[in-house]
Amino acid sequence: MNLTIEKLTKSFxxxxxxxxxxxxxxxxxxxxxVGNNGAGKTTLFxxxxxxxxxxxxxxxxxxxxxxxxxxxxxxxxxEWKAYTGAFVDTGFLIDYLTPEEYFRFIAxxxxxxxxxLHDRLLQFDGFxxxxxxxxxxxxxxLSMGNKQKVGIIGAMLHHPHLLLLDExxxxxxxxxxxxxxxxxxxxxxxxxATIIVSSHNLTHTLDICSRITLLxxxxxxxxxxxxxxMLNSEIEEYFRGQQSGKI
Amino acid sequence: MEFSRxxxxxxxxxxxxxxxxxxxxxxxxxxxxxxxSYIFIAFWAVYLVMLxxxxxxxxxxxxxxAFDWIDxxxxxxxxxxxxxxxxxxxxPAQNIKQYKLHNIPTGFLLHTFLLRMGLQPYNLFWAFFFVxxxxxxxxxxxxxxxxxxxxxxWWLMYVLNSYWYLLWRTLLNRNFFFIVIPVITYAALxxxxxxxxxxxxWLFQGTVRLMRGFCQWNPMCWLLFVAAVVPLYIVNFRLQKxxxxxxxxxxxxxxxxxxHNMTFLDRFGVIGEYFKLELKSTVRNLVxxxxxxxxxxxxxxxxxxxxxxxxxxxxxxxRVFICMYCFTCLGVMTLTMVMCAEGNYIDGLMVRKETVxxxxxxxxxxxxxxxxxxxLFSIMPIMEGKITWLTALGCMxxxxxxxxxxxxxxxxxxxxxxxxxxxxxxxxxxxKVQMLMAGGALFLPMLVMYALVECFDDSIASILMLSIGLxxxxxxxxxxxxxxxxxxxxxxxxxxxxxxxx
Numbered sequence: 001m002n003l004t005i006e007k008l009t010k011s012f013x014x015x016x017x018x019x020x021x022x023x024x025x026x027x028x029x030x031x032x033x034v035g036n037n038g039a040g041k042t043t044l045f046x047x048x049x050x051x052x053x054x055x056x057x058x059x060x061x062x063x064x065x066x067x068x069x070x071x072x073x074x075x076x077x078x079e080w081k082a083y084t085g086a087f088v089d090t091g092f093l094i095d096y097l098t099p100e101e102y103f104r105f106i107a108x109x110x111x112x113x114x115x116x117l118h119d120r121l122l123q124f125d126g127f128x129x130x131x132x133x134x135x136x137x138x139x140x141x142l143s144m145g146n147k148q149k150v151g152i153i154g155a156m157l158h159h160p161h162l163l164l165l166d167e168x169x170x171x172x173x174x175x176x177x178x179x180x181x182x183x184x185x186x187x188x189x190x191x192x193a194t195i196i197v198s199s200h201n202l203t204h205t206l207d208i209c210s211r212i213t214l215l216x217x218x219x220x221x222x223x224x225x226x227x228x229x230m231l232n233s234e235i236e237e238y239f240r241g242q243q244s245g246k247i
Numbered sequence: 248m249e250f251s252r253x254x255x256x257x258x259x260x261x262x263x264x265x266x267x268x269x270x271x272x273x274x275x276x277x278x279x280x281x282x283x284s285y286i287f288i289a290f291w292a293v294y295l296v297m298l299x300x301x302x303x304x305x306x307x308x309x310x311x312x313a314f315d316w317i318d319x320x321x322x323x324x325x326x327x328x329x330x331x332x333x334x335x336x337x338x339p340a341q342n343i344k345q346y347k348l349h350n351i352p353t354g355f356l357l358h359t360f361l362l363r364m365g366l367q368p369y370n371l372f373w374a375f376f377f378v379x380x381x382x383x384x385x386x387x388x389x390x391x392x393x394x395x396x397x398x399x400x401w402w403l404m405y406v407l408n409s410y411w412y413l414l415w416r417t418l419l420n421r422n423f424f425f426i427v428i429p430v431i432t433y434a435a436l437x438x439x440x441x442x443x444x445x446x447x448x449w450l451f452q453g454t455v456r457l458m459r460g461f462c463q464w465n466p467m468c469w470l471l472f473v474a475a476v477v478p479l480y481i482v483n484f485r486l487q488k489x490x491x492x493x494x495x496x497x498x499x500x501x502x503x504x505x506x507h508n509m510t511f512l513d514r515f516g517v518i519g520e521y522f523k524l525e526l527k528s529t530v531r532n533l534v535x536x537x538x539x540x541x542x543x544x545x546x547x548x549x550x551x552x553x554x555x556x557x558x559x560x561x562x563x564x565x566r567v568f569i570c571m572y573c574f575t576c577l578g579v580m581t582l583t584m585v586m587c588a589e590g591n592y593i594d595g596l597m598v599r600k601e602t603v604x605x606x607x608x609x610x611x612x613x614x615x616x617x618x619x620x621x622x623l624f625s626i627m628p629i630m631e632g633k634i635t636w637l638t639a640l641g642c643m644x645x646x647x648x649x650x651x652x653x654x655x656x657x658x659x660x661x662x663x664x665x666x667x668x669x670x671x672x673x674x675x676x677x678x679k680v681q682m683l684m685a686g687g688a689l690f691l692p693m694l695v696m697y698a699l700v701e702c703f704d705d706s707i708a709s710i711l712m713l714s715i716g717l718x719x720x721x722x723x724x725x726x727x728x729x730x731x732x733x734x735x736x737x738x739x740x741x742x743x744x745x746x747x748x749x
Contacts, residue, residue, distance in 0.1 A: 049598050053739035081600040091746065092595035094524065096531040096667065104508065108520040109599060138531065140668075154595075 001063035001083065001161040001194045002027050003048070008057035010043055010218070017043045018218040020057070025196065025211075027063055030188050032209030033198035034235065040218040041198040042088065045166050048196075049086050050074045063194075065161060085160030087151035087168070095140035099132045099150050102139060103157060110158035117157070124153050127179045144171040152180070156187065163187070163195045169204050177201075181208050202235060214238065248355065256351055260359050264342070283683075292375045299379035311455075313384040314397065318458035319451040322440065325408050326433050328373070332412045338420065339364065339413075340490035347495065357487050361480060364413060370405040377401050385462060393462040400461025403472050410479040417483075417490050423537070521602075521609030528588055532667035535588050542580035549573045550624035553633075566633055567642070567700060567708070571692050573621040574646040578614050582654045583685045585610065586734075590664030590745030597742065604731040607658060611723060615647050638705065641712035645692060648719025652726045654688040659733045662744025 005023040009016070018040045025031055033041050046052035048059050054075070061080045062071035072079045086092070094102055107117040121133070131146050132153075139150055148171045155163060168184075169177050185208055188195050199205045205212065212235065214222040224234065306313035317324075339360035346356055377398055385394040411429075418425040440450020460468030509526070512519035529539050550573045589596060589606065596602040625639040695715075699708035719726070734741070 049594075050738075051594055051597060051742055078600045081598055084598065086598050088594060091592060091749065092598070094592045094595065096527060097524075101507070101527070105520055105524065108513075109517050109602065109605075 001061060003162065003194060003196075004060045004062070005048075006057050006060070008044075008047065008059065009055045010040075010047060010052070011055060016218050018047070018054075020044075020218075020220055023213075023220060023223075025194055027194055028188070028192045029211055030184065030195045030197065030209045032205035032212045033196060033215055034200075034202065034205055034212060035198075035215035036239075038217075039215045041215055042166055043218075044215070045086070045088055045164055045196075045198065048074060048164060049084075049088070051088075061162060063161060080162075083161040084164070085155035085158060085162070086164040087148075087155040088164075088166040090144075090147055090151065092151050092154070093139050093147060095147075096138055098136070098138055099142070100134075102150060102154060106154050106157050112158060120157055120159075121153075124156075124183070127153070127176065127183055129176065129179070145173060145176065148172060149176065156183075159191055159193075161191070161193050163193055165195070165197050167199055168197060169199055169201045177204060180204075184208050202239075206235070248352065253355070256355065257359055260346070260356070261363065264363065267342075292372075295373065295375035296379050299376045300383070302376075303380050303383040307384075312388065314381070314388075314458070314462075315455045317380065319448075319455045321404065321454040321458070322433065322437050322450060324373070325404065326437075328405060328408050329412050329429065329433070332369075332409065332416075338417050338490065339487050340417070340494045343487075343491050344494055347491065353488065353491065357484055357491075361410075361413075361483060361487070364409055365406045367409070370402060370409055373401065373405060374398060389462040392464065396461045396464050397458065400458055400468070403461075403476075407472070407476055407479065410476065410483055413483050414479065414486065417486050420490075421493075517605045518608050518612070521606045522613060524606070525609050525613045528667075532588065534665055534667055538581055538584065539577075542577035545580065546573060546577040546621060547624075549576060550621050554624050554627040566628075567638055567696055567705070568693060570625065570628070570634055570638060571642045571645070571696060572689075573624065574618055574642050575650050575688065575692060577617060578646060578651060579654055579685055579688045582610075582614065582651070583657060584661065584665060585655065585658045586661045586741075587663055587665040588667060590662070591667060591749065593664075593742055593745045597738065601731070603734055604728065607655065607727050607731060608724075611651060611655070611727060614651060615720075618643050618646060635706065635709065637709040637713065641709040641716065644716025644720055645695075645712040646716070648716035648721075648723075649695075650688050650692055652719050652723075653691060654684060655727070655730055657684050658730050659737060662741040662748075664745045664748045666749075 003025040005020050007022070008018055008020045010018040033044070035041055043052065047054045059074045060071065061074060061084070062069075064070070065083050070079065070083070074080050094105065097105065103117065103121060104114075106112075107114070112120070121128075128149060132142075132149055135142075139147060142150065148168070152165060152168055155165065165184075168180055172180060181204055184195060184197065187193060197205065197209065210225075212222075212224045213220055214224070214235065222234075222238070302317060303313050306316045309316065311319075339357065342360060343353070343356045347353070381394050381397045385397045389396070415425060415429045418428075436450055440453075441448050457468055457471065459465075460471075507523075507527070509523045512522050515522065528535050530536065549569060553569045553573055586593075596606065622639060622643055625634065625642075628634050629636055629639060696708065696712065699711055702708075703711070
């Protein structure tokens with residue numbers, strides 16, 4: 001699934017939160033969105049997902065779903081929702097359901113049968129680490145890490161062609177972070193899906209992403225192709241420069 | 248603590264409280280909303296002033312002086328005031344929490360908040376009634392000083408009532424059944440003080456004497472007030488002190504929940520899933536559950552009154568009127584907050600196609616199903632000949648086909664998230680639009696019915712209501728889709744509101 005952003009701007013009062021002239025993501029890419037707090041990562045996610053109104057510009061998703069060409073502007077149509085999965089924060093979770101009920105709810109509204117759901121959940125077994133299913137607990141009573149896992153699994157259950165995850169490594173313990181990395185790599189490989197991940201964890205982001213986009217003050221400063229050694233040193237240098245500038 | 252520090256802290260806390268009120272999400276809404284809220288307050292102020300003049304005209308020339316009638320009915324004023332405080336007054340414990348870690352003694356904080364509670368402007372709101380009434384009736388007997396004594400006396404009664412309310416509101420947060428005690432107290436006072444012994448009417452006479460004492464600046468009356476307010480203040484102080492720690496240490500008891508698949512609803516597809524969601528939301532979320540139980544109790548109470556008593560039997564209109572409210576009250580009470588619970592997870596709903604439409608449909612079917620309860624209760628009045636089957640069905644269909652479409656419009660405009668398990672009261676939950684729509688939903692059927700019953704006979708009125716309702720009910724996919732389309736047009740503003748009020 002391709003994603004194209006054209007002349008996108010968004011400001012909150014006097015503050016320019018986003019200003020992207022042109023940005024294109026190609027099918028099958030895993031994009032890592034990095035930047036300091038307030039860089040505009042979550043705002044960009046929200047605009048892509050039509051949860052926030054852009055001042056100008058548009059976001060277009062196009063590609064093939066089951067061999068059929070699709071194309072739509074996310075603010076003008078709801079068609080993209082069928083092949084897009086996303087988790088931004090706990091505001092995506094219906095927290096008075098148990099994880100099982102939540103997954104079943106998503107499966108039902110996505111047209112997934114019970115046996116298929118069962119098989120799909122098995123694929124997340126390692127990631128869930130025995131802490132999600134069968135706990136007889138509502139989502140609101142889970143730890144932040146486990147809520148994060150429920151949200152991520154919920155976003156991936158219907159096998160979306162485009163997956164957006166905002167800070168997916170947050171709140172996860174080291175084992176789950178590694179499982180998360182493996183999960184994303186496997187998913188991308190198996191489904192040829194386009195994945196956009198924002199994160200403050202540079203190591204994990206660099207490990208899994210084929211492309212890294214550096215966002216700062218709403219602007220795309222750099223767009224790196226994967227070359228781990230060069231990327232690592234360049235990005236670290238950038239953030240070190242930012243820090244020394246502040247100090 | 249030094250006096251200068253006390254003054255500084257008091258000023259700072261007062262300033263913060265003013266900011267809290269001013270920066271309430273509702274206060275930061277559009278200018279229209281602000282103006283509407285001012286109009287709402289102005290309406291009640293003018294209404295009370297008019298009532299003050301009207302009360303004087305009504306009682307003038309009767310056996311007792313006009314002010315004696317009003318003073319004697321003090322208990323009724325205090326009951327209305329007590330009820331109105333549920334929407335207006337917060338408990339201090341939740342406000343103190345944010346200051347608890349700072350270098351400010353807890354005792355000082357409690358005194359500050361309790362004092363401010365007594366001095367809150369709302370305690371003076373009834374002055375819109377008492378000033379014009381007092382000006383017309385008091386100076387003639389007690390002079391202008393008597394008038395001031397009258398106004399201050401009533402204000403002190405409201406201060407007393409605010410502490411009395413606070414006491415029960417705090418206990419109510421612990422256990423809902425504490426509501427029984429103030430209800431019994433007011434009921435017993437009214438019954439034994441006024442109705443039981445019609446010769447002495449000790450409560451009536453007592454409050455008359457008390458207020459006459461205030462007019463005469465009788466020291467005994469002021470002492471009586473002090474004797475009542477000091478223990479109440481102390482009890483509140485102690486209770487709030489405990490409540491702060493309850494509030495801080497509040498951890499939700501994690502209950503074990505069995506996963507319920509409710510497979511019998513699977514045959515209804517996506518709508519069935521949202522129906523399950525609606526049921527689980529009602530059962531598992533404290534605020535939604537309370538709202539539903541309160542509405543259901545009101546509905547059952549009205550149904551009981553209608554079925555088992557004859558107090559509404561005198562006029563044909565009243566019979567239809569009460570029958571109508573048996574059907575509408577629960578829907579109006581719960582649907583006023585339509586979409587507010589979903590504000591907690593609106594992002595999750597909005598990234599999936601047409602979920603809000605399915606949700607609205609499920610909510611509509613859920614409300615329609617509940618209408619069966621008042622219909623069952625109507626069987627007895629139908630058997631007794633109070634109303635006909637046609638009237639009962641007319642009321643039911645008018646609710647599902649006219650009242651619900653009206654109140655469902657709030658789905659387009661509601662943009663305040665309600666906290667699903669918040670135990671303590673937060674005021675300002677209802678927006679003015681919600682109040683207007685709820686008012687409309689309550690008065691609209693009454694107006695329509697009144698017009699129909701006045702213009703035609705009972706059966707024709709019932710047929711017309713049934714027809715209107717049937718059309719609205721059959722067309723529900725159309726009007727629900729229209730609401731959905733308008734919701735989608737306002738989605739950015741609504742989602743922004745939901746996120747900001749989470």
